[in-house]
Amino acid sequence: MATREELVDALAGFTLFGDLTRPQLTSVVHLMEEVLFAEGERVLRQGLTGSGFFVVLDGEASVVVDGTERAKLTRGDFFGEASILLGQPPIADVVALRPLQCLVLPGPQLEQFLIANPRVLYRMLQAQTRRLQSAQRFRS
Amino acid sequence: MTVGVPGQPFPAGAYPVVVIGSGPGGLQVSHALAEVGIDHAVISQDPSPGGMFRRWPFFQRLLSWTKPHAPVERGTRAYERYDWNSLLTMRASAQALQPTFMDGSSYFPSRPEMEANLAAFTERARIAVRYGCTWTGTRVEERAGATTFVVETSDGEYRCRVLVLAVGVAEPHVPDAPGIELAHHYGEVKPAEAYAGKRVLILGKQNSGFELASGLLPWARQIVLSSPSPASLSVDTRSLVGVRARYVQPYEDHVLGGGVSVLNAATGSIEQLPDGVLRAHLHRSDGGGDLVIDADAIIAATGFTAPLLDLPRLGCQVFGASRLPVQTPWWESATLPGVFFAGTLGQGARGLRKHGIPSNSGAVHGARYNARVLARRLAENRFGMGIHRPVVEPETLIDFLSSEIADAPELFHQRAYLARVISVDPAGGLRDDGVQPLAHAVDAGGPNAIFVTLEADGSGAIYPVLYTRIDGAVNEHPLEPDPLLRYDTAETRGAIASVVGPLLKASGISPPAS
Numbered sequence: 001m002a003t004r005e006e007l008v009d010a011l012a013g014f015t016l017f018g019d020l021t022r023p024q025l026t027s028v029v030h031l032m033e034e035v036l037f038a039e040g041e042r043v044l045r046q047g048l049t050g051s052g053f054f055v056v057l058d059g060e061a062s063v064v065v066d067g068t069e070r071a072k073l074t075r076g077d078f079f080g081e082a083s084i085l086l087g088q089p090p091i092a093d094v095v096a097l098r099p100l101q102c103l104v105l106p107g108p109q110l111e112q113f114l115i116a117n118p119r120v121l122y123r124m125l126q127a128q129t130r131r132l133q134s135a136q137r138f139r140s
Numbered sequence: 141m142t143v144g145v146p147g148q149p150f151p152a153g154a155y156p157v158v159v160i161g162s163g164p165g166g167l168q169v170s171h172a173l174a175e176v177g178i179d180h181a182v183i184s185q186d187p188s189p190g191g192m193f194r195r196w197p198f199f200q201r202l203l204s205w206t207k208p209h210a211p212v213e214r215g216t217r218a219y220e221r222y223d224w225n226s227l228l229t230m231r232a233s234a235q236a237l238q239p240t241f242m243d244g245s246s247y248f249p250s251r252p253e254m255e256a257n258l259a260a261f262t263e264r265a266r267i268a269v270r271y272g273c274t275w276t277g278t279r280v281e282e283r284a285g286a287t288t289f290v291v292e293t294s295d296g297e298y299r300c301r302v303l304v305l306a307v308g309v310a311e312p313h314v315p316d317a318p319g320i321e322l323a324h325h326y327g328e329v330k331p332a333e334a335y336a337g338k339r340v341l342i343l344g345k346q347n348s349g350f351e352l353a354s355g356l357l358p359w360a361r362q363i364v365l366s367s368p369s370p371a372s373l374s375v376d377t378r379s380l381v382g383v384r385a386r387y388v389q390p391y392e393d394h395v396l397g398g399g400v401s402v403l404n405a406a407t408g409s410i411e412q413l414p415d416g417v418l419r420a421h422l423h424r425s426d427g428g429g430d431l432v433i434d435a436d437a438i439i440a441a442t443g444f445t446a447p448l449l450d451l452p453r454l455g456c457q458v459f460g461a462s463r464l465p466v467q468t469p470w471w472e473s474a475t476l477p478g479v480f481f482a483g484t485l486g487q488g489a490r491g492l493r494k495h496g497i498p499s500n501s502g503a504v505h506g507a508r509y510n511a512r513v514l515a516r517r518l519a520e521n522r523f524g525m526g527i528h529r530p531v532v533e534p535e536t537l538i539d540f541l542s543s544e545i546a547d548a549p550e551l552f553h554q555r556a557y558l559a560r561v562i563s564v565d566p567a568g569g570l571r572d573d574g575v576q577p578l579a580h581a582v583d584a585g586g587p588n589a590i591f592v593t594l595e596a597d598g599s600g601a602i603y604p605v606l607y608t609r610i611d612g613a614v615n616e617h618p619l620e621p622d623p624l625l626r627y628d629t630a631e632t633r634g635a636i637a638s639v640v641g642p643l644l645k646a647s648g649i650s651p652p653a654s
Binding site for chain 1: 315316367368369404405406423424425426427457459460461466468474475490492493494495496497556582583595597598614615616618
C-alpha cells in the first residue's frame with residue numbers, strides 16, 4: 001500500500017511517464033487505480049475480452065502464451081495496451097509470480113488518456129518500436 | 141469472564157465463526173450462514189442494526205433505488221432486480237421489506253426508511269447480534285497446524301477458526317497536504333444551513349463531493365469542487381462508475397456558469413489568513429497555472445478506508461486508497477487465510493473487472509449475493525457440509541440457462557462477477573453447482589462446464605455471456621444484446637443451444653433434441 005505521493009514518485013521514475021509534470025502525474029495517479037494481485041493470480045487472460053492497461057509498480061509477472069512463458073514483467077513495465085488498441089482479446093496470460101502491485105486504467109479509457117497525454121503516447125510508441133525491433137532481431 | 145449487557149446473545153467464548161459488524165453486510169452474512177446451518181456469533185460496536193445507514197448519507201437520501209411498483213411481482217426472485225435495498229432470505233415474512241417502508245415521495249429510500257428496513261429484517265429474520273461489543277484487537281494462535289483467531293473485544297475474547305469482517309469502509313481518509321487539518325472531512329460536515337452565505341471548497345469530485353455540493357446549492361454563496369482528475373459521470377461511463385445522475389446538478393451549474401466551479405487540480409497547501417479565511421493553493425493538472433482559492437470552509441470529500449485495526453500487522457495485505465484487503469475470489473484474505481470479508485469490504489475481491497466496470501460489491505444490491513455465495517462456500521469447504529447439487533437433465537439445460545439469464549438477480553446485479561455454473565459430473569450427467577465467482581470459474585480449472593453471466597461493456601448494452609470449459613480450455617461466447625433485456629426468448633435459446641451443443645458432445649452427453 002502506497003500513499004498517492006509515493007505513487008507519484010514511483011511514476012516519475014518510469015520512462016513512460018518521464019515527461020509529465022508533477023500535477024499531471026498526480027492526475028494520472030487519481031485516474032488509474034492501484035491494485036495488488038496475489039502470487040499465482042491471473043492479471044490478463046488469454047482470449048477473454050474486456051481487460052485493462054497495467055503499469056507494474058512492484059513485483060514480477062510472467063507473460064504466458066499457450067502455457068509457455070515468453071517474458072517477465074517487472075517494475076516500470078506496462079502491458080495490456082495492445083489488445084485494447086486493436087480491440088482484440090489478449091494473446092497471452094499475465095500471471096503474478098509474486099505479489100504484483102500495479103496501476104490499472106480501464107480499457108475503454110485508454111484512447112482518451114493517450115490523446116490527453118501525447119507525451120505518454122510518444123513514449124509508448126518508442127517502447128513498442130523497441131519491442132518490434134528486438135522481435136525482428138530475434139527472427140533474423 | 142462475560143461482560144456486557146445482561147441478556148445479550150453471544151457471550152465471549154469459542155464459536156465456529158465470528159462475524160463482526162451489524163450493517164447490511166454483517167446482517168446478510170449472518171442470515172446466510174444461518175440458512176446453510178453454520179453456527180456463529182455476531183458482534184457489533186453499534187447499539188442497533190444498520191451500520192453506516194444509521195447516520196449516512198449526509199443528506200439523508202440513498203443512491204440506490206427500490207421500485208415499489210415493478211414489472212414483476214414483489215417478493216419474487218425476479219423482483220430483486222428492482223429492489224436494491226432489501227436483504228435476502230428464504231423466509232417469506234422478511235422478503236422485499238424496503239418498499240413497505242417507503243412513502244412514495246421518491247424511489248430512492250430516505251436514510252431513516254433504509255434504517256427501518258434493516259431493523260425490520262433483523263427482527264423478522266431473527267438475527268441475533270451482541271451490540272455494544274467493540275472489537276479492540278486480534279491475535280492468531282497456531283496449534284497442531286490449525287489456526288485460531290482470538291478476537292479481543294470490550295466484552296472479552298472470542299475464539300474462532302473463521303473470522304468474517306463486515307465492518308464497512310468507514311474510516312475517513314484525508315490526503316497528505318500541508319494545512320489539510322484546516323479542512324474537515326465529509327463525516328464532520330455541519331448542517332447545511334451552517335454554510336449559508338459561505339464560500340465552500342470541496343476537495344474530491346466523486347459521489348460524496350457532488351452530494352455535498354448538491355445539498356449546499358441552496359445555501360452556499362460559492363462552491364468550488366477540486367481534485368486532480370476530471371469528474372467522471374455515470375451517464376457517460378454508462379455504469380455505476382462516476383457521479384450518479386442525482387448529483388449532477390452542480391456540474392450543470394458549473395458548465396452554465398452558475399456559481400459552482402469544478403476544477404482539475406491537486407491540493408498544494410492550505411493556510412489560514414489572519415481574518416480566519418482559509419486559503420488553498422491548487423496546482424492545476426490540466427495544464428493551466430496555479431490557483432489560489434479563498435474559502436470560509438474546506439471539506440475533504442476524499443473517501444474512506446477500511447477499519448481493519450491490527451489485521452495488516454498480522455499479515456492481511458491491503459491495497460489502494462481505500463486500504464481494501466487483498467482477497468481471493470471467495471472473499472478470503474489472500475495473505476491471512478481464515479479471515480473473510482462481507483459487505484462493502486468484499487470490493488477487495490475485484491473479479492475480472494471486464495471493460496473496467498467494477499462489481500456492485502460496494503453496494504447492498506451486490507454484497508447481499510456475495511454473502512450467500514460465501515456462506516455456501518464456507519459450508520462446503522470449511523465445515524464439510526454436503527451441499528445439494530441438483531441434477532440438470534440435458535433436455536432442460538437450455539431452458540434453465542435462458543431463465544437464469546432472463547431473471548437471475550445475482551447475474552444482473554453482479555455482472556461479469558457472479559455466474560451460474562453447470563458442470564459435467566465425472567459420475568455422469570450435469571450438475572447445478574450454484575452461483576460462484578466468475579473469476580474462480582474461469583481461473584480454477586475443473587471438469588467440463590458451462591457458466592453464464594450478464595455483462596456490460598460501457599456502451600450501454602447489457603448482454604449474456606456464456607463461458608465453456610472444455611478439456612481445461614475456457615472460451616467466452618457473448619450473445620447479442622437485446623435493447624429491452626428480453627432474454628427468455630426462442631432466439632436466446634437458439635444461441636445458447638449453439639454453445640451448449642459442442643460442450644455436451646465433448647462430454648459424451650447426448651444433446652437435447654431440437
